[in-house]
Amino acid sequence: MKLDNITLSVIQAGLQQVCDEMDLSFSRSAFSPVISEANDRSNGIYSAYDGTLISQGLNGLPVFVGTMQYSTSEIIKLIKNNLLEAPEDGDIYIVNDPYLGGTHLMDVRFAKPVFIKGKIHSWLSNTGHWPDIGGSVPGGFSASANSVEQEGLRLPPVKLFKKGKLDKEIYSIICSNIRVAEQRIGDVKAQEAALLVGEDRLCVLIKKFGYNTLNEAIKKLYKSASKQMKSYIKTIPDGIYKSKTIVDSDGVVNEPLEIVLKLNKKNDQIVFDFSSSSKPCIGPMNSVFATTLSSVYLAIRHIFPEVPISGGAFVPLKVERPLNTFLDARYPRPVSGCAAEVSQRIAEAVFMALVDVLPERVTAAPAGTSGNFALGGNDLRTGKDFVMYQLSGGGYGGNVNNDGISNGCSTIGISKAPPVEIMEQKFPVLYHHYSLHKNSAGPGKYRGGYGLDYEIEILSKEATASFVMDHGLTGPPGAKGGLDGGKNKVRVKKQNSKIHIPEHLSKEQDIHLKKGDKIHVSTPGGGGFGKACERDPELVLKDVLQEKYNIQQARDIYLVIIDKKMNIDWKKTFEVRKNKKN
């Protein structure tokens, strides 16, 4: 078959389709809500030679955009060096070792080679977030682990399926080391089924276009994606752009960690230098290199969503390995906070470095925390133990056209939050409110979105709470003269009416609670974009009418004078704004 540009477009869509079908199949049949509802999973196709990404599902979790390429290439290397048994048709490897191209231990990856006439054509791989992987804290989000062993079971690549059959011995070792193991089989089968669906669809594609044509197309698509990314990069003026973002603390030592980015854009390439960032930390806020890499990729993809997800798109993005920093964690550094929190700070650093030169595409900083809150205890209603997660959104940054969205999901995720009614049905808690986090939107010409504010009361006899959040020390930064969004706040209200504020503000583990105690969380708002005094007075009036802020704040922050009848006093507004300029 002739391989023209048109056939190429068709093949590109076909490869994408294989991955999208894998994503859908995984979510539809998974048992864990974290996969089925929150879509904390991803599927892709990788080259047989070195694991380069060929295509990845559009609705996969963004943070996995670079990690699976990394881990597949590690597996291929291990096989080549005889450190791992070579695959046969029907084998599927399982691996969650963070240092071999992962995120945290809960993200379990499957990798399956696709054999065509006895030769490996390509690899299919997927990642699913397991609800538990053992370790000291149910669910794995420790706020104060100081080595990876405390975080859970670490699996090197091993064949979980041999010639299509589940290895029951390996599986039983896994089950003996994790919580709520009896429901895992459903997820394992869903994860396997997604790969089988992918294999099936890929083989149809190979048959339709021919083995050689398809391989030729894959090579060309790689080049085309690279070309596309380069042409977008060219729109950025050459120069060195710097930014610094701050992680509240590592959860153990109460000192801020700095992500320092020096971004060097030259011609059609960007070099990301994080080498001046903080040293590796004691607590679990270290990021393995694969996650650091992936965070850069996903940030750039948020900026240029037109470029397809392909290994070629990553070529012009050079991330130098930030040796001896907390962004290049080595064994046995704990890493449970990297996938959900540090990754978002890294993306924020990329946004903040580029927002001034790409104001049309980049927003002020989004909330950038997953708001992880875990509660464990015994449910009096059922007599069973429970583990509850509340993941929450926050405000997005204002941008050149609009205010930021309120309660948007994390930068690195795409998940929905569970409804209050379902949380109360499943867990012994009562929500007292679930509302906009007042005054959290960073003021600006276009203001940030609002964070979330909720308070829940514990209904079980006793419970233990843990938090892994961020942006408690500083709010998400504004851009182009816009102000920062509101900070993250956690307050524990004990029955004796004492209010406990975690020492690390956004992180603490194993807080003991009794029936009637309350937890109050306010998540960050987005940063503002442009100067507040340039905000359209009509938009300010709309905010005031909608009770987002009052007349006084409209005057103080936005320099808009609104009278008691809720009319804009244009003359005075004009004067005040003019005086401000002078």
Add this chain to the structure above:
Amino acid sequence: MKKNKDINSQIAGVDVGGTFTDLIITKPKSDELGFIKVPTTTENQALGVMDSFNKSRINLKEIDLIIHGTTTTTNALLERKLSKTGLITTRGFRDILELGRRTRPQPYGMKGNFEPIIPRNLRFEVSERTDAQGKILKPLVEEEVLSVIKKMLKVQCEAIIIHFLHSYSNPKNELKAKKIVLKHWPNHYVTSGHELLSENREYERGVTASINASVQPILENYIKKLETELKMNGYKRDLLVMNGNGGTVSSKLVSKEAAKTVMSGPASGVIAAAYTGKFAKIKNMITYDMGGTSTDVAMIRNNQPAVSNEIDIEYGMPVHVPMVDVRTIGAGGGSIASVNQGGLLEVGPSSAGANPGPICYGKGGEYPTISDANFLLGRFINKTINVIDDKKIKKKINKIFETKLSKQLNETVLNSAEAIIKIANNKMANAIRMVSISLGEDPRQFSLFAFGGAGPMHASALAKELDIPKVFIPARPGLTNALGCLVADLRQDFSKTINISMENLKIKDVHNLFEYFNKSGLNLIKKQKVKTIKIDSFFSLDMQFVGQTHILRIPISNKKPSKKYIQKKFEEYYFKRFKVKLDRISANIVNINVSVVGKREAFDLKKLINLKSLKTNNLTKNTRKVFFNGKWYNTKIYWRDEIPRNFKILGPAIVEQMDSTIVINPNDRANIDNFGNLIIDVG
């Protein structure tokens, strides 16, 4: 098929679409039908409807029944031209409608926009609280309700919603508030959350109720206008209105549950497809309706359209009432083709829309679109444009294709045009495949039912892409929605969340709810003075394994099922869907559903096209040059209304008709069946 005894009964189906208002009407003492197409009058759709009746020259006095499909509520919603509506909710939770479910509009890109249906200053809180088990933790403070009502009336709210947490579990507080509201509210536009949708999930229930309330006055106003017009012109009988579930409901009842009419337009097309398929003995079909800016796809299994309670109309706008599950794909005739920075051809997502539309419409379009590609390749001709304009426009299209596409692709204009079709088909095929997989079906086991103006142009190529062997094009593809009105049943749907494990289930509760809903449905249908020949009830349970979040709908054959039967059915369905056996984990029943359907007299599809008088020798013999697979073919052109039954058409061929154009590709074979449907065996 039984002969229609009551040949004198005169029935009209009238559907208002985005561009045209279509009418199909049975004529007295005749096998003939009247077909009318007039422009839609957007501001007041009733004018277009009356115009269609005028053009039909049939006396409204003699019509026995009118069934009407309207986009009044859909348009109001999508354009956000809603009535001023206030919300009363549980203290602490008024922002639920603004916070949504913590998402963003697209996976990549941190920008986007979202406006809640009810603005914050019209969302009021009162003291009250019920817990998840239905226990009342805080009784309603009545004075607070009174004071909220006063505030709302002061700012001239027209409609009101009462939406309390966990009202699906115990509606006592909500009903109490409603009673107070009804006493003081000046009209009947009062919606309480649990009555419309008795399911957990406060955001989805709240938005559904808010949509209902804020389109209620608009719909009622419109229906009244239409009724007055009809009455003034002599019409004395009932008016039925299409619902999004594919059933109809009396105009007297329709505005109470106005949200149910949202998306009724696409639903009626699917209903017509299911009806047509039933007579042609084709059980499983994917329907495909390509419009100017988007394409609607739905699945029909065992002659039943897939219905869902979980449809999002757009980002953050769930309308969780039962609707025919029509999915919209962002590709239509107006989708614009471009070459991206990587040198590859892309089609969409931007569209030339209806105005200026594609270049070939001659209304000032400047971007190459799918329609223009079809036009260049000779697949259709724009009959509203005369020959001189035609040449001018062709020249213009050629030039635009040359500069915007061909140069970059290093291809001829014609190859570029064909590539657009190929890529658009590919994109639509992929989307159709995703729709069918998400419903657990393999598209290869379905037939493709194509309708609308442009659907039949792409259908055969699409089917090939999907490995679908047969394409099915009804006698009047451009009037399918109006036909849907004509053949739709009366229908009432009920659903209630119980969320209970099989272990703890008291089977009596299921029996009681089935019975209760069944009775309510029968009563509602009997209340409408429309002749039905048969009333059927359908029972189903939404189930899942404990711990799962997605649900599977399990049909239950009788209203008193045993626990054992339910468990067995669930396991059967689960295995069929996921190919996984999980026998040790117990099952949950999430929702109980009942649908009661009143069947009206059957409509004889043979009336759509008069096949009897057609003879092969009378066929007009025309040919035109049409471009397929890189070369021009001298292609036969047929006029649909002249093709006799069982006449064999060999591709390539084009079949033209008043309301559509059908492309039959080289190697395809096509023929006309007993009901006038054109069936393509894809080559």
